[in-house]
Amino acid sequence: MTHVSDLIAEDIEQYLEAHENKSLLRFITCGSVDDGKSTLIGRLLYESKMLFEDQLAQLEADSKKVGTQAGDLDFALLVDGLAAEREQGITIDVAYRFFSTDKRKFIVADTPGHEQYTRNMFTGASTADVAIILIDARKGVLTQTRRHSYLVSLIGIRHVVLAINKLDMVGYSQEIYNRIDVEYRTFASEIGLQNIVTIPMSALKGDNITELSVNTPWYRGETLMEHLENIQVEDAEVKSGVFRMPVQWVNRPNLDFRGYSGIIVGGSVKPGDPIRVLPSGRESRVARIVTGDGDLEQAISGQSITLTLTDEIDISRGDILATTDALPSVADQFEATIVWMSDEPMLPGRPYLMKIGTRTVTVNVSTLKYKVNVNTLEHVAVTKLELNEIGICNLGTDQLIAFDPYKEDRDTGGFIMIDRLTNNTVGAGMLHFALRRSQNIHWQAININKQAHAAIKGQKPFVLWFTGLSGSGKSTIANLVEKKLHSLGKHTYLLDGDNVRHGLNKDLGFTDADRVENIRRIAEVAKLMVDAGQIVLVSFISPFHSERQMARELVEQGEFFEIFIDTPIHVAEERDPKGLYKKMRRGELKNFTGIDSPYEAPENVEIRIDTTVQLPVQAAEQIIIYLTEAGALGRP
Amino acid sequence: MLTHLQRLEAESIHIMREVVAECEHPVMLYSIGKDSAVMLHLAVKAFYPSKLPFPLLHIDTTWKFKEMIEFRDVMAKKLGLNLIVYINPVGIEKGINPFTHGSAIHTDIWKTQGLKQALDEYGFDVAFGGARRDEEKSRAKERIFSIRSAQHRWDPKLQRPELWRLYNARKNKGESIRVFPLSNWTELDIWQYIYLNNIPIVPLYLAKERLVVERDGTLIMVDDDRLPMDRGELPMVKKIRFRTLGCYPLTGAIESEADTLTAIIQEMLLAKTSERQGRLIDHDSAGSMEKKKQEGYF
Numbered sequence: 001m002t003h004v005s006d007l008i009a010e011d012i013e014q015y016l017e018a019h020e021n022k023s024l025l026r027f028i029t030c031g032s033v034d035d036g037k038s039t040l041i042g043r044l045l046y047e048s049k050m051l052f053e054d055q056l057a058q059l060e061a062d063s064k065k066v067g068t069q070a071g072d073l074d075f076a077l078l079v080d081g082l083a084a085e086r087e088q089g090i091t092i093d094v095a096y097r098f099f100s101t102d103k104r105k106f107i108v109a110d111t112p113g114h115e116q117y118t119r120n121m122f123t124g125a126s127t128a129d130v131a132i133i134l135i136d137a138r139k140g141v142l143t144q145t146r147r148h149s150y151l152v153s154l155i156g157i158r159h160v161v162l163a164i165n166k167l168d169m170v171g172y173s174q175e176i177y178n179r180i181d182v183e184y185r186t187f188a189s190e191i192g193l194q195n196i197v198t199i200p201m202s203a204l205k206g207d208n209i210t211e212l213s214v215n216t217p218w219y220r221g222e223t224l225m226e227h228l229e230n231i232q233v234e235d236a237e238v239k240s241g242v243f244r245m246p247v248q249w250v251n252r253p254n255l256d257f258r259g260y261s262g263i264i265v266g267g268s269v270k271p272g273d274p275i276r277v278l279p280s281g282r283e284s285r286v287a288r289i290v291t292g293d294g295d296l297e298q299a300i301s302g303q304s305i306t307l308t309l310t311d312e313i314d315i316s317r318g319d320i321l322a323t324t325d326a327l328p329s330v331a332d333q334f335e336a337t338i339v340w341m342s343d344e345p346m347l348p349g350r351p352y353l354m355k356i357g358t359r360t361v362t363v364n365v366s367t368l369k370y371k372v373n374v375n376t377l378e379h380v381a382v383t384k385l386e387l388n389e390i391g392i393c394n395l396g397t398d399q400l401i402a403f404d405p406y407k408e409d410r411d412t413g414g415f416i417m418i419d420r421l422t423n424n425t426v427g428a429g430m431l432h433f434a435l436r437r438s439q440n441i442h443w444q445a446i447n448i449n450k451q452a453h454a455a456i457k458g459q460k461p462f463v464l465w466f467t468g469l470s471g472s473g474k475s476t477i478a479n480l481v482e483k484k485l486h487s488l489g490k491h492t493y494l495l496d497g498d499n500v501r502h503g504l505n506k507d508l509g510f511t512d513a514d515r516v517e518n519i520r521r522i523a524e525v526a527k528l529m530v531d532a533g534q535i536v537l538v539s540f541i542s543p544f545h546s547e548r549q550m551a552r553e554l555v556e557q558g559e560f561f562e563i564f565i566d567t568p569i570h571v572a573e574e575r576d577p578k579g580l581y582k583k584m585r586r587g588e589l590k591n592f593t594g595i596d597s598p599y600e601a602p603e604n605v606e607i608r609i610d611t612t613v614q615l616p617v618q619a620a621e622q623i624i625i626y627l628t629e630a631g632a633l634g635r636p
Numbered sequence: 637m638l639t640h641l642q643r644l645e646a647e648s649i650h651i652m653r654e655v656v657a658e659c660e661h662p663v664m665l666y667s668i669g670k671d672s673a674v675m676l677h678l679a680v681k682a683f684y685p686s687k688l689p690f691p692l693l694h695i696d697t698t699w700k701f702k703e704m705i706e707f708r709d710v711m712a713k714k715l716g717l718n719l720i721v722y723i724n725p726v727g728i729e730k731g732i733n734p735f736t737h738g739s740a741i742h743t744d745i746w747k748t749q750g751l752k753q754a755l756d757e758y759g760f761d762v763a764f765g766g767a768r769r770d771e772e773k774s775r776a777k778e779r780i781f782s783i784r785s786a787q788h789r790w791d792p793k794l795q796r797p798e799l800w801r802l803y804n805a806r807k808n809k810g811e812s813i814r815v816f817p818l819s820n821w822t823e824l825d826i827w828q829y830i831y832l833n834n835i836p837i838v839p840l841y842l843a844k845e846r847l848v849v850e851r852d853g854t855l856i857m858v859d860d861d862r863l864p865m866d867r868g869e870l871p872m873v874k875k876i877r878f879r880t881l882g883c884y885p886l887t888g889a890i891e892s893e894a895d896t897l898t899a900i901i902q903e904m905l906l907a908k909t910s911e912r913q914g915r916l917i918d919h920d921s922a923g924s925m926e927k928k929k930q931e932g933y934f
Contacts, residue, residue, distance in 0.1 A: 008902055008905045009906065012898045012901060012902040013898055016828060016831060020832060022639060023638075023639060024638075024639075024640035024644075093795075093797070094797075095776040096769050096820065098770045098820075098822050100824070105640040105825070110776075120797075123799050126799040127799075248653045248654065248657055249656060249657045252686070253685050253686040261682075262653075263646055290684070291681065291684070292680060292681030293681070300638070302638045302642070302646055303638065303642070303646050304646040304650050304682070317657050341797055353806075355804065358654075358657070411800065414799065414802070416797075418804055418806060423807055424794075424796055424804075425796040425798075428797070
């Protein structure tokens, strides 16, 4: 690694001292396959002397063998790790490259240029301070350029380098350079991108990369490397701002020490500073700033520390410690932008996990307002978000959370969404603001509560949730169970899928998105009835795990019994009590569960009824016995 | 304004704390090398004044340099660490060694299989490893939280996007996670950090006169009498040191005069070959690291 500095050979200690004080810059390069992105990254690695002889020898050999530059060094080959994968058909995503100069250490997020582009570029950009947007001088500003720029502005990167590349292919024309520069700036200002620096270059020939090129005598600005070394960024991770620290871990080695560990994501802190804990709102003062290197007089954004406070108050992981001067907001309803990253579409109403800072809560999208076409920036009405789509929506969380708008603070306003069944990260989002209604609608404290309702009826309230295919026998069995409960003197109510679709849910159809909303409403109604002390029987196909799980979580533990009416589809079709299968076979019904709309069979349910071996009366009997044994039919 | 090393340090500590806060049975893989030394140093800092909230695990191959084992035991005692040493019983039973079985089988049985067995036996759901993205091409796209199937395989489809500072540490039954807190460090960062913080390292990194043989252009240290000598082969004394440490018959030494930390950093900065070149296992076959990773090697 032949760093140019002579200091290495002459005075290594002085060199090391100088290098201790290097800063760190993270950037992303955006461009399509043919814009010369790989060549540029390869060139930067080469020019910063980060290549060893064995790697260089390999590069020379590969350039001769498979290179595209007639035997000259093909820098793109240095970063082709991803190309190999592409051939194997494996998911391609972000690769990180490293190089450093005497002034700075750099981390480059390298994302491939086509498929999965939105997801990958968004991921790579989330930690970047600067974006380099590459333009092929022969082609000018393309749709893809607009898409990349929109994503850059969306993720909030404040510094853009417009690299007008392949200038050697257009005779280093200043006129072409100027035309592209003007056209780009006009577009960029529309989407709110500022701080744009344009550099004419050829990554392939090395023009204006580390040395000003004789081919562009009309250009008097910095070279790309100089610009990257000198650019002053209010970097993504090290913000000035106001003090914020999400509590990661309560540090409790013994009874005499109770500290709160975390990384400061904004501002600075000193012993004696007043702080507020959110969302609880309790206040205290900082006693000590503890680190493995001893106590600090002050800690700043970007440092991982442990704070102790002057008061013993209840603080746990997920809380935010903030300066009392400028508080984050606390809410449970928001407007947000969501970028969807999963093959399974995002359905409004479906519950997901949301991780924001160090807190994980349940979230669902209450309204999907529109998606943004990333190529034209048009707003398009949709009912769900597919992979790589960007949507603006309202969402609600099951708990109050403290947050700042994303554009003010990435760390307290950015979140990921996690699928509750697969545990995969399926989306990312940015909070805009709290919805007024969440701040103004308060939960009314009611004196006559569930216990009181239940006591006067002399029963324990609960939900019996019947799930199964159309024609499986759900309603028949639920009816029999209700009759038996009624004869036992229980106050019951049967919510039947068909009946509810005539009223409350008559605005809903049978798409996946509507099915989710159908179940969400019914689960909420069931919850209200349980609160009213009622025993509720719900007989709905309810095809998805997620929504059954959501219904279960709406009530308390022990108040939900899931009953899987297990009837194979061919048996259900033979029975066809409502003639629906016949209609479907004639092509008159679409989105039929079990045929062209999925049914996710439950795995861990309280009761499973196999209707191929049990008659409905026997099934009802089995359910009553189960409930009796579980103690559900006793007094409250 | 923080320096690049301060930012890397804060990031690594943040990652370790996330794991401890969200996962049930984490363990730190300790390979005794320079990266492990830095990772351990950071871990002690991350949880101070609490003790390390997880044990260390060393997958021993019985072919490590003697000085590595001595160093390991001294460090464990000095820091009061809960150190688990695991040796694959199959390796012992079959007498697996690099000479009769070749480096590929040797590495697979002792390291890859040994690691899987140890994780299963102790029920660890998360293992910290000291791998860095700059080490090798296939590592450049590795996540910080790398999900492994119940069979410990690395499946590209299971890998999750990592945005901002938000790591998803949730997993399904049977799955485990390998976490790499040093992902964004380079070899130079590691040495600079060791230098700044006076972190103890195995003396094999420093040049000293040692007994070696030369085979196919590689200097192999004669660490004990298990190294078979070819006919007419004579061990010689040379001043050598190691840039990476592993099993002694599989780790090439370099001739060097660098016997201080600053001298080895100087030598590294002026060096003309990359760090992993001394590792014989990377050269087994094309894309071999990629393949090993899928099989469960760190």
